[in-house]
Amino acid sequence: MAAAGPARRLTRWTSAYGGRREILAGYGLIAIPLLLFLVLNIGSIVFALVISVFEWQFRGGAQEAIGLENYQRLLSDQTFQKAIYNVATYALWVVPLQMALGLLLAVIVNAKIRGQTFFRAAFYFPAIASSAAITVLFIFIMQPQGLFNGIRASLPIDPLAALGFAPGHNWLGTATTALGSIMALNIWTTSGTMMLFYLASLQTISREVYEAARIDGANTWQTFWRITFPLLRPAHFFVATVSVIGALQLFDQAYIGGGSNGDPNFSLMSIVLYLYNAAFRQFNLDYAAAVGIVLFLIIFVATLIQRQLFGRTPSWQ
Amino acid sequence: MRNRWLAAASATVLVLAACGGGGTATVAPVATGTPGASGASPTEAPPTEAPPTEAPTTEASASPADESPGGESPDVSGPATSSGPVEGFDCGAGSGDLTLSGFSAGGVEEGILRGVLDSFEATCPGYTVSFEVIAGEYGPVMLTRLGSGDAPDLFYVQQGYSQDWIQQGVLQPLDDRISATSFDMSAFYPGYLAPFQQEAQTFGVPKDSSVLGMQTNDEMLADAGVDIPTTVEELQTAAQVLKESGVDTPMCFASEYARAGAFLHAYGGGMLTEDATAELIDSPESREALDWILQMHQDGLAQNPPQMGVDWCGQALGEERVAIAFEGNWVGPAMSTTYPDIAYTVSPIPTGAEEATLSFTAAYAFSPDSPNPDGSWALLSFMTSQEGMQQWTNGGLVLPSRSDVEVQEPTLQLYAPFAEFAHPGEGLLPGWSQIQDAFNGALRNAADGNGTTDDIVNATLPAIQAALGG
Structure with missing residues (x-):
């Protein structure tokens, strides 16, 4: 019963946007750019956020947490x-x-x-x-x-x-x-x-x-x-x-x-x-x-x- | 037609997105080049951004040692000038292919360097060395590479940021290897070594040096009937006489610590105390020097390069826009190639309370991530050995950082004695760039008539305090 909700939603979704095969093909086509975007853009932003709350050395990396001091x-x-x-x-x-x-x-x-x-x-x-x-x-x-x-x-x-x-x-x-x-x-x-x-x-x-x-x-x-x-x-x-x-x-x-x-x-x-x-x-x-x-x-x-x-x-x- | 333009536009969008989403045509900082080095920046003279070893060097500057006048001791110029092996050098047990990374100062310098590297390969046959030029912004490129663990076997570290790099943990302490191989550090001028030492540890060995001097145009001084000044008072008088005899701007005086600092020291002042633990900029001596410098500008006896519309004082000297300039030995190659007809004389910076000048250097160092630390040390100790440095400085571009290396190039011989009273011109402690920026900005404003000695001191003090506190 618990799985029925998402499954039905997926069915509705697949019928609205074409077949399951088409969805897979679509994601397949954008997979590489999407991965690059997530790693290089979103990943960098998240990493920068982490760096900004630590004292960070070029080689040594994180030294100690400094919170919002920066x-x-x-x-x-x-x-x-x-x-x-x-x-x-x-x-x-x-x-x-x-x-x-x-x-x-x-x-x-x-x-x-x-x-x-x-x-x-x-x-x-x-x-x-x-x-x-x-x-x-x-x-x-x-x-x-x-x-x-x-x-x-x-x-x-x-x-x-x-x-x-x-x-x-x-x-x-x-x-x-x-x-x-x-x-x-x-x-x-x-x-x-x-x-x-x-x-x-x-x-x-x-x-x-x-x-x-x-x-x-x-x-x-x-x-x-x-x-x-x-x-x-x-x-x-x-x-x-x-x-x-x-x-x-x-x-x-x-x-x-x-x-x-x-x-x-x-x-x-x-x-x-x-x-x-x-x-x-x-x-x-x-x-x-x-x-x-x-x-x-x-x-x-x-x-x-x-x-x-x-x-x-x-x-x- | 419509589709073609749509495609072009969307292609542009993709390119822009890939470049970081800017509407302006952004280029990576690496590709922009050093403003000073290109000589294009209206506000900065080349040698601050481009330290002495990067200063303009050209074909004729590489006067080979055999052109120097006779009287050199043959035991020095003999084996060291060739690319042959150096006898008695301890290569250690290692072997492999080594990479030396550095900034390039042109084909001539690279040729001389290659000669020394060949000599190392002949001395230590287990090793081969390739020199890799980092184009553009050397500091940022190398630092990010070192930070990510992608270290070459050996690389240059400039004095201006050496203390910061030590603090960032990218340089390997050398003390164990120095004592293990009994490498003789006593020959190095202490002032040249200090920028590469922190908390009694040594992280780099200075590869060579440059010092400031005073260059005077022979003809202009003779026309005005002026002798070469040796004290600050004589300098001021000489400049006044020159101005009265029709030289609009007698002196070119770059508004930056890397030049003005020589006069601060000549007056007995400076930026920091000798051990770099306290400020000296607010001392009566430093203030007196700053007063004097600003007076020279006010009286129209001196101008800085932007005020004259030149890139640096060497250009002002070469174009006979000024009679007196205060630059380092890098002025020699520029004068002999670009302005070969200008006869000029090199003298020490005029004295105030004492003899003084500033020195600039870069070191060889390697990373804790060095792929072949034995090789790194073998190459480092060879390049900075008496023989290695002799061969390198015989190229005629720079002065040695060791007192036991003989200077053979005639123009450099004029600068060599200044090493005895030289103070480090930059990189005295971590955070130096902020101190220097604060000082230079305030000095430039004051030279333009928008500020006083008080303003310079007050602008510089917080930066010094921040650096000393942090």
Whole structure:
């Protein structure tokens, strides 16, 4: 009798999702990726959680249990607070701008224009180039005597000079402009990826909808805001999520631009950079694991919030 | 068409997910390279991130020993410079294939190293050695490998983090083997050995060394009618005269402990006491040195590399942007290849209360998980023996860490005497990186005019206290 319940449920389940054989085949197909995911992703997170509550040596492993000490220290650490502040500022600027630019590029590239393939490739190119190489290039461009300031100097009117930036302004070497410079870099390099996501979604919108709109007399502007933009809602959710996660995981650009301390004056300190420092410059593995867990929670919560905001299934589907 | 773009997008998603789910194109930290070493970081001079042995080295730097002027004692340059066997070396009873892991400083250095390894193989025929270069971030890569028990037979340990590695248990104590084989430790300069010792145990043996000196541009000093300064007061006067004679920035002064520390010691101060048990940064001597350094910046007599838009002071010296620089012996190879026409003179760091400079080194060490500990020790003791180190330093890139090894390369001979008054430039105790970071950040701010000596001391003290307490 006791076994009848689950057995009946299984029967109902098998009839709903096809035969037992099909279920086995399905699980068989995903077995290897699922196993890798469980071991490498979920397993690592659980292991990091364990490490974070012990005093942990690189070679010796667990030394003694220290409970939540690392978390208490972490949350009261000023540099970590600075890292959270930097990353939050970064995400607030980068995510909307990246999405807007990505959408704009996708719409442009989706239009029937000559050289469509060229533009697609050109806009996507920064995303596939090594971010380390692009960052190094960017550092050269933004030097006080670099290309960027050179172009400013050759312009008849320099709008940035009006904002109080000297002609030889050291963009990455000044605490107030370093993060902004890295934001600009990342908006440029990553918008190509966002374009790709939007483009894939744009092409799923049925032509009939646009035809109907045209028959109703909608102009291009109206078509975009009333048809295209709302129908891209699943893409907005996806792009926003990926973009926020990427922003919260800011590391390489900050590291290459500002060294391991996010110089100048911690202006480029990010959470992952902080984690890297804890593990490989301070050799505090358990503390670094605690940083990783906190970052995981931040990303997890941010994603849940986004899901609540735009993730619900659209009413028309 | 639609399907193709969908497929491309989903492929990208998969790739991104595999890389850790970032929207940004993330690369593994290992692949990013050391900011300092690439010379690309606007805020850090190469030699802090890239310690002396990793500093720019190039073809011409490897002046073979036979190019050095005559007068060398033949018994030193004779057998040691060849790759032949060293007589009387105790190889022990072991045998096998050994792997030595390290960072690479270029083909020349690797060639010299190979020569010494060949010599070891000839001396101890039971062993063969291969050198494995760890590209990118040596420290993190090696530490994670050691932590997981995947240890090479022998590897480099840099002075800057040696104390931390000892604490993490990844280095094998060597004392038993030192006494069992009667390995002579007395020849090593104590200041070079100290970073690899903890609680009266030795965990690594310094493979070579580098020291700081003062480099002055001959022509610019002659034009201004200035003699080479030997004291801090003379240095300040010389810089003033140079500035009046039209040199905008007379001195290049990197805002970091690895350079400024030499002046702290010259004034009789420092970061920590000699035994590294208490702070010294808040002493009147250290404060006086910091006051003086900041005064040089305020008066426009000195600038740091980011302020000048150069990667490091060697570049400023080579491009004749400054007349005086304070760098280590690694400046030699860079000058002779990149700026061969610039005539410069090497002198000691000007004295304040005393003669002082900073030293930098790396050690050979092995892991408690070493697959062949007898082989590890045989190779370690050979590389750091008088003969092995003689052959290695004859390559002309670095100075020895033993006082009984003769320096043969002419430029290095100028730096060699500084070893007598050298203090360790980094890695004085576990947690050094935080102390150094705090000091460097505050010094950089102060050099930019945003801070005082008080700010530097107050920023550094908590880091020292944390390191001493932990």
